[in-house]
Amino acid sequence: MAAPVISARDLSLVFETADRPVQALSQVNLEVAEGDFVSFIGPSGCGKTTLLRVIADLEQATSGTITVNGMSPREARLKRAYGYVFQAPALYPWRSVERNIGLPLEIMGLDNPAERIARNIELVNLKGFEKKYPWQLSGGMxxxxxxxxxxxxxxxxxxMDEPFGALDEIVRDKLNQQLLELWDRTGKTVVFVTHSIPEAVFLSTRIVVMSPRPGRIIDVISTGLPRRRSLDIRETPEFLAIAHRVREGLKAGHSYED
Incomplete structure (x- = not known):
C-alpha cells in the first residue's frame, strides 16, 4: 500500500496573542492518499486555512506530527513538493500572463521554461492570452x-485556499468544471479549502468537515461520485444525500463545547 501524501497525527496549534492563547487546531488526524481530491469545509474561523498552511509550512504545529510526501512540511517546501493557490490571484501587474506563470521557473532555474509555460497555459485554457497583463483579464482568468x-x-x-470564493456563481461553476477536468488529466493530489457545500461535494473524492474553533475533524465523507462528472450531477439523489450529510455534520459541529 502506498504511503499517504499527507499524514497528520494528533495535530494541534495554539496561537499566542497579547490577550490569551487561541487554540486554532485540536487533535487533528488525517491521511490524504495520492490522487485524492480532498476538500476542507467548515465555518469561518474553524481552522481549515490554518490546517492548509501547516501542510505548506506557512504555520507550525504546536504539537503532534505531520508529513508531506514522507517529509516534514519544511523539507517538502524546500523541495518544492507542492504548489499553492491563494484566495486572491496575487499576480504581478507588470508581468504578462506567461511571465507570471514562469516566475517560479526563473527562481528555481529550471530548464525549458518556455515549453513548461506553454504546456500550463494550455492546461488552464488560456492559449492566446500569453502576452496579456492581469488588468486585462477577468477575475476567473x-x-x-x-x-x-x-x-x-x-x-x-x-x-488551494478557497480560490473561487470571490467569484460570481456562474464563473465559479465554470472554474469548478475546469478544475475537475484538470485534476483528471494531471492525476495531481489536491487539497482544497471552501465554504461552499455544493462546491465541496462536486469537486471532491473526500470531504473533511471541521468544527468551529478549535478546529477538529468531525467527519470525513467519501463521495463515491464518478471521477468524470458534469454540473448536472448536482441534481442527483446521490449528490443531494452527500450534501445533506455535510450540512448535518456542520450543524453537529456547532454543538461542540471546548
Whole structure:
C-alpha cells in the first residue's frame, strides 16, 4: 500500500496573542492518499486555512506530527513538493500572463521554461492570452493564471485556499468544471479549502468537515461520485444525500463545547 501524501497525527496549534492563547487546531488526524481530491469545509474561523498552511509550512504545529510526501512540511517546501493557490490571484501587474506563470521557473532555474509555460497555459485554457497583463483579464482568468503558476514546476500536490470564493456563481461553476477536468488529466493530489457545500461535494473524492474553533475533524465523507462528472450531477439523489450529510455534520459541529 502506498504511503499517504499527507499524514497528520494528533495535530494541534495554539496561537499566542497579547490577550490569551487561541487554540486554532485540536487533535487533528488525517491521511490524504495520492490522487485524492480532498476538500476542507467548515465555518469561518474553524481552522481549515490554518490546517492548509501547516501542510505548506506557512504555520507550525504546536504539537503532534505531520508529513508531506514522507517529509516534514519544511523539507517538502524546500523541495518544492507542492504548489499553492491563494484566495486572491496575487499576480504581478507588470508581468504578462506567461511571465507570471514562469516566475517560479526563473527562481528555481529550471530548464525549458518556455515549453513548461506553454504546456500550463494550455492546461488552464488560456492559449492566446500569453502576452496579456492581469488588468486585462477577468477575475476567473486571473485565478487560472494563478493555478498555472502553481503547476508550472509540476508538483505532485496542489494546495488551494478557497480560490473561487470571490467569484460570481456562474464563473465559479465554470472554474469548478475546469478544475475537475484538470485534476483528471494531471492525476495531481489536491487539497482544497471552501465554504461552499455544493462546491465541496462536486469537486471532491473526500470531504473533511471541521468544527468551529478549535478546529477538529468531525467527519470525513467519501463521495463515491464518478471521477468524470458534469454540473448536472448536482441534481442527483446521490449528490443531494452527500450534501445533506455535510450540512448535518456542520450543524453537529456547532454543538461542540471546548
Amino acid at each position: 486571473q485565478q487560472r493564471v494563478s493555478i498555472a503558476r502553481a503547476l508550472s514546476f509540476d508538483p505532485k500536490l496542489l494546495l
